[in-house]
Amino acid sequence: MKKVRVRYAPSPTGHLHIGNARTALFNYLFAKHYNGDFVLRIEDTDIERNVEGGEESQLYYLHWLGIDPDESPQNPKPQYAPYRQMERLDLYHEIANQLLKKGFAYKCFCTPEELEEDYKKQTEAGIASTRYNRKCLHLSPQEVQEKEAAGLPYTIRCRVPDHKTYQFDDLIRGHVSFESKDIGDWVLMKANGIPTYNFAVVIDDHSMEISHVLRGEEHLSNTPKQLMLYEMLGWEAPKFGHMTLIVNEQHKKLSKRDNSILQYMSQYKELGYLPQAMFNFMALLGWSPPGEQEIFTKEQLIEIFDEGRLSKSPSMFDKGKLAWVNNRYLREMSLPDLTKLCYPYLAKAYDLKDKSEDWLNTLVSLYQEQLSCGSELVGLAEQFFKPFHVEEEAMEVLTWETTPIVVKAFLKRAEAVLEWNTDEVRKILKETMNDSGIKGKPLYMGIRVAASGYQHGPDLASTLVLLGKDEVLERLNKAI
Numbered sequence: 001m002k003k004v005r006v007r008y009a010p011s012p013t014g015h016l017h018i019g020n021a022r023t024a025l026f027n028y029l030f031a032k033h034y035n036g037d038f039v040l041r042i043e044d045t046d047i048e049r050n051v052e053g054g055e056e057s058q059l060y061y062l063h064w065l066g067i068d069p070d071e072s073p074q075n076p077k078p079q080y081a082p083y084r085q086m087e088r089l090d091l092y093h094e095i096a097n098q099l100l101k102k103g104f105a106y107k108c109f110c111t112p113e114e115l116e117e118d119y120k121k122q123t124e125a126g127i128a129s130t131r132y133n134r135k136c137l138h139l140s141p142q143e144v145q146e147k148e149a150a151g152l153p154y155t156i157r158c159r160v161p162d163h164k165t166y167q168f169d170d171l172i173r174g175h176v177s178f179e180s181k182d183i184g185d186w187v188l189m190k191a192n193g194i195p196t197y198n199f200a201v202v203i204d205d206h207s208m209e210i211s212h213v214l215r216g217e218e219h220l221s222n223t224p225k226q227l228m229l230y231e232m233l234g235w236e237a238p239k240f241g242h243m244t245l246i247v248n249e250q251h252k253k254l255s256k257r258d259n260s261i262l263q264y265m266s267q268y269k270e271l272g273y274l275p276q277a278m279f280n281f282m283a284l285l286g287w288s289p290p291g292e293q294e295i296f297t298k299e300q301l302i303e304i305f306d307e308g309r310l311s312k313s314p315s316m317f318d319k320g321k322l323a324w325v326n327n328r329y330l331r332e333m334s335l336p337d338l339t340k341l342c343y344p345y346l347a348k349a350y351d352l353k354d355k356s357e358d359w360l361n362t363l364v365s366l367y368q369e370q371l372s373c374g375s376e377l378v379g380l381a382e383q384f385f386k387p388f389h390v391e392e393e394a395m396e397v398l399t400w401e402t403t404p405i406v407v408k409a410f411l412k413r414a415e416a417v418l419e420w421n422t423d424e425v426r427k428i429l430k431e432t433m434n435d436s437g438i439k440g441k442p443l444y445m446g447i448r449v450a451a452s453g454y455q456h457g458p459d460l461a462s463t464l465v466l467l468g469k470d471e472v473l474e475r476l477n478k479a480i
Contacts, residue, residue: 004036005211008062008069009043009201012054015264016061018317019216019246019254022282026243027214028067029283029305036211040069041204042084045194061265064275066298080208085200092195095203095233096156096188104232105188107154108136109147131184132157156189158199158228166224171214171241172310178224186225198222202229210238214307217242241307243286247314254317261317272341272374277326286315295328323372330371339364341374349378350385363466366458383452384466388475390453397455398479402438403446407476409436410447414476420469425461450479 008024010016016024031038040059044050055073062068069075073083082088099105110118115132122130137159139147147154160183167177188199195203201222205213220242230237246254248261256263262271268278276298283301284294287310296304330338339361346352352360367380390398397403410432417424429447433439438446448460451472457463464472 002211003209004031004034005039005209006031006036006214007039007041007205007208007210009041009204010058011043011046011049012058013046013049013051014054015057015266017256017263018261018265018282021061021065021067021265021278022246022285023215023243024062024067025065025279025282026287026310029301030212030214030307031070032302033305037070038067039080039208039210040072040083041208042073043197043200045085045197045200047086047194057266061269064269065265065279066275067279085195085204088200088204089193089195091207092189092200092203093193096195096199099158099188099232100156102232103159105156105158106137106139107144107148108132108157108185108187109139109152109154110136129182132186134185137185153191155187155191157185158188158225160185160228164228166227168223168227168237168240170220171212171239171307172244172312173220173242176220176223178221180224180228183224198225199229202226202233202235205238206230206233206235212239212241214241214243217244241310244311245314246285247316249316249318251314251316253314261319268373270375272345272376273322273326274329274341277322277329280329281322281325284321285317286311295325327370327372330373331369333368335361335365335368338368338371338374342371342377345375345378346381359466362462366462366466383454383457383463388453388471390449391455394449394453394455397445397449400442400446402436402442403450404480405436406432406438406443406446407450407479411473411476411480414469414473417469420465422459422461422465425464429461447476451475 006027008020008027010020010024028038030036040062042055042058044055059072059074071077071080071083076083096105100107110132118133119130136154136157160180162180164180165177166180167175170176186198187196189195204210223240223242227237248254248258250260252258254261254263262268265278269275279298280294280296280301283296283305287305289296289301289304289309330341333341339357342364343352343360346360363381363384364377367377370380371377410428413428413431413435414425417428429444432447433443436443444460445455448457448463449455451464451467452475467475
């Protein structure tokens with residue numbers, strides 16, 4: 001195999017989306033597995049949709065995920081630069097003129113209105129796949145010259161060969177073929193002098209020596225157009241691989257309008273998901289490793305990546321699995337690092353000015369085993385910050401005849417304690433059991449509800465320590 005060079009080529013039209021992030025990730029793993037190059041190219045020819053900061057956002061979140069390109073507009077190699085399409089217009093015009101001279105392309109002066117009217121007639125005639133009627137293909141050189149002299153705008157169209165089969169072996173789907181009769185003469189250069197996607201991408205991939213093109217299956221129908229250009233220009237085509245769709249939990253195609261799933265890397269970062277967990281999760285979104293293991297480092301994924309294990313079936317975005325994967329990474333974090341991750345969310349929701357570093361570390365440690373993302377701690381830990389109240393479903397516990405007995409017994413022991421720490425509180429709980437003769441659920445839930453207002457929560461001794469001795473005694477007295 002010649003040197004592997006792959007590219008991720010986003011449009012600067014917004015933030016990094018799940019689908020694009022997965023495309024970038026698989027290209028990155030493929031390149032690194034074969035000691036190749038991962039190239040970032042910016043396809044910015046759709047100037048109406050480009051947004052300010054779009055390119056910077058793509059780069060930022062790729063870096064956040066740990067997907068750093070070997071080449072990019074910011075890190076170019078002179079022989080392949082420039083890496084933005086709008087800076088490569090001269091090259092596109094040069095190749096378009098070559099195709100015109102060879103008779104593989106022609107100028108089309110049809111107006112958008114004329115084209116729309118013709119497509120409408122085709123549709124009314126029952127033609128399912130409308131295509132250009134080749135009106136301008138038959139213009140004489142003199143007619144073309146006259147129209148140009150009159151200043152009429154024109155596009156440049158590819159003259160699709162007749163009776164031609166375009167076929168290739170897809171890295172994922174296997175053998176694929178298309179017939180030229182199903183493809184109308186398509187536009188290479190728009191009237192504004194900007195190339196279409198299918199024209200520019202062939203020139204870019206060839207001039208940047210791209211060896212493999214891994215992309216979403218929505219590009220499958222573009223492949224025959226690109227193959228015909230490679231053939232017309234006498235260039236070797238790269239190997240293609242088209243990844244299957246990502247679907248939601250209802251098995252419907254993931255759409256940017258689908259509000260059931262967060263769509264952008266920025267949203268996951270804002271919620272406190274870890275980039276290495278997102279990298280791990282997305283690597284399993286349409287690719288399966290050998291064996292049962294599902295948690296991998298980036299280095300492990302690079303080592304075991306095999307394009308032959310890319311899925312031929314749609315990949316379901318399983319929110320529960322993402323939460324599980326991220327939880328496994330959060331569990332492995334050091335307590336200070338996890339507290340640092342969670343602190344901004346707590347600070348935004350609650351007043352922390354009187355909370356010590358040790359107090360915060362203890363709080364975070366209580367929930368480390370169950371957290372699925374950093375922001376989740378805000379809801380889990382609300383009992384330690386919000387004014388005391390007893391949950392409606394917990395009120396019944398206060399009516400148990402055992403509750404005032406265990407509360408009084410606990411109070412008697414607690415009031416005499418000088419050190420308020422988990423060891424002491426556990427000792428008091430044990431003594432309360434002996435003093436009252438009550439144990440198990442009536443003992444622990446009775447004290448928990450009277451002190452916290454909740455039936456369930458983290459370790460009881462730690463909960464009482466975090467609430468503070470004075471606060472606990474006050475609440476227990478009120479409960480009595």
